[in-house]
Amino acid sequence: MELRIRDKNSKIHTITTLNEQASFKELKEEISKLTGVLLPYQELKIGYPPRICKAKNEDTLASAGLLNGDIIILTEISSTEVVKGTPTISAPAPAPAHALHTPTVPSTASKSSSKDVISIPTENGFFILREMPDDNSCLFRAIGYVLDRSTDTVQHLRQIVIDHIRKNPDHFSDVVLGKPREEYCSWIARKDSWGGAIELSIFASHYKVEICSVDVRSGRIDRFGQGQYDQCVFVIYSGIHYDAIALTPILDAGQEYDQTIFNITDDVTLKAVSAVANKMKQLHKYTYTADFTLKCGQCGHGLKGEKEAVQHAQSTGHTKFVEYE
The missing domain is CATH 3.10.20.90 (Phosphatidylinositol 3-kinase Catalytic Subunit; Chain A, domain 1)
Incomplete structure (x- = not known):
């Protein structure tokens, strides 16, 4: 072979x-x-x-x-x-008092050495990358971390998406979703279905907070709920994966001291988060999938890039893809 x-x-x-x-x-x-x-x-x-x-x-x-x-x-x-x-993968552990909901701390959480984490120092502490597991639910875990201070609310967050889509059919037509509404709801309910812009827009509306998604490769910041709310949270998108951003007082502090919700007018925070993304780019901590040549592992259909893979997954329910040249 x-x-x-x-x-x-x-x-x-x-x-x-x-x-x-x-x-x-x-x-x-x-x-x-x-x-x-x-x-x-x-x-x-x-x-x-x-x-x-x-x-x-x-x-x-x-x-x-x-x-x-x-x-x-x-x-x-x-x-x-x-x-x-x-x-091994360092599993994030949550839990500060400023969170929107009562935090939970996964018993399997482990701490990474301060020498290995990606962070940017500021006068208020260190803006740090909190890494999520690679399990097709990274977006939901990152959102759970910054808004619910738990990475174990994946199915709850998926249900929030489903309920919001069903309650707002005019905003989420079959055209917007890329498939019939109920099919999309069934698809996103599955643990191996990954989320994207639709889900981020729904979470911004549900939690009444602006969600800023920072793209590592381009440095672009996509703002969901822009101009509507006074507070914001940050997630980092590295091409095929989402991680969370937090502010910690010192690098060796427990994650229960993390701050994950910020004032929308805080330029220092925005610059620091962008610097984290740029540091990831310098370390080549991203995978650009737009030009990947892919094949569906279930039907053999040829595809190019993440966009076509997502469309294929939504239309067929297939979720196993392999890259080839």
């Missing part, structure tokens, strides 16, 4: 020496030979939208879900993220 590895510099490496019954460890060893990234520091993303592969070293490539022609995105993680040789 042929597998292609995209490294952090977007260089493509090709592996043709393995078959479907080769182990995941053998794959990582081949990647190490090609890129110089040692096994414990490899984070591999597969599929579309790209998701972290959770395969164990002894698993076969077939059982890991890898197919001939797949492209694998390689990220080199820091030593503090390595536990027993396996990359």
Whole structure:
């Protein structure tokens, strides 16, 4: 089988020496030979939208879900993220007094080293990136973090979207949604359906707050509810993923001290958040999907870019995509 590895510099490496019954460890060893990234520091993303592969070293490539022609995105993680040789994702933990609702703190939350977080210092503290899991619900988790101070309200937030669409049929026609209204509601209710501009506009209206989505690659800020409210929150969009922005007094402070809601007229906050996005761009912490050549893993239909993938998912219910060249 042929597998292609995209490294952090977007260089493509090709592996043709393995078959479907080769182990995941053998794959990582081949990647190490090609890129110089040692096994414990490899984070591999597969599929579309790209998701972290959770395969164990002894698993076969077939059982890991890898197919001939797949492209694998390689990220080199820091030593503090390595536990027993396996990359882990730092799960956000919430909870300050200023939140709109009573906060909940996930018991699985872990803290990242202050050396590894992406942050910008200001007179009031550090504007910091709070990373969300790669699970197709990152937008909902990011919104839950900045507005409900919980990343565990995904299904509740999906239901808010459904209820809002049903109550406002004139604003959310089949044309706007890209499919019949009830089909869209059924689709967005599924845990593997990702959200976007429609959902952000609904959350702005529901919570009566402006939501600013900052695009890492372009630096563009999309404002939902612009000019309607006195407060705002920020999420960071890195091409296929959403994360949250918070203000912490010191980098090693617990996330219960995070501030996530800001005054709409605060230019210092806006500049600091833009600086966080720019820092992510410099570190190449984004994946630009507009030019990705994709194939639906369920019907084989060829697609180009995230937009066509979203349209295909909405019209067919298919959610498994693979990148190919």
